[in-house]
Amino acid sequence: MNRLGRSLLAAFVAVALVAGAGCASTSTQEGSGEYLDDSVITGKVKTAIFRDATLKSAEINVETFKGVVQLSGFVNSAADIRRAMAVARGIHGVVSVKNAMRVK
Template sequence: MKQLKYIVNIFLAATLAVLVGCASTSKSEGTGEYIDDSVITAKVKAAVLNDENLKSSEINVETFKGVVQLSGFVNSESDIGKAVDVASKINGVKSVKNDMHLKK
């Protein structure tokens, strides 16, 4: 009987350690959030590449807790606006940060 309690306690302690290890903080993501952000990043990249007006492979996309950051170089101000608009329409995007620059 003592051995059963010992095994149950070890199982509960291991479960608690896993749950705490997967929890998110203000500076890091939990496992589920990381997967969600990866999906959002992929959807935004696909939408940007599939837009006839953009056709720019020089736009980088990163996502953290639903906030998408666009960076890189584009040909015009209208491309910047279009990229932000395309990204903001993706399901799961909370906001879009623009760090794109014009090519010189």
């Protein structure tokens, strides 16, 4: 391989490493794959809460970061808090559930 070929190969490898590092996750930032996974989890939790007959409240917000689901908003009772958390825990991919909900 000539000198130009080695230089081009080295440049390609350097660009690939930088691009790969840009998609990697850190403790405070998700990688692109994790972001998509969390979006799917959020959607599944929202759907499950919406479809649950005992949770009539549409005031539950769902956020997910690295599989950790945080539920916030307002519900009618402490039983609704427990039920919403149980529903969220039942979704595949959920690592843990944090409660920031309040009773009206």
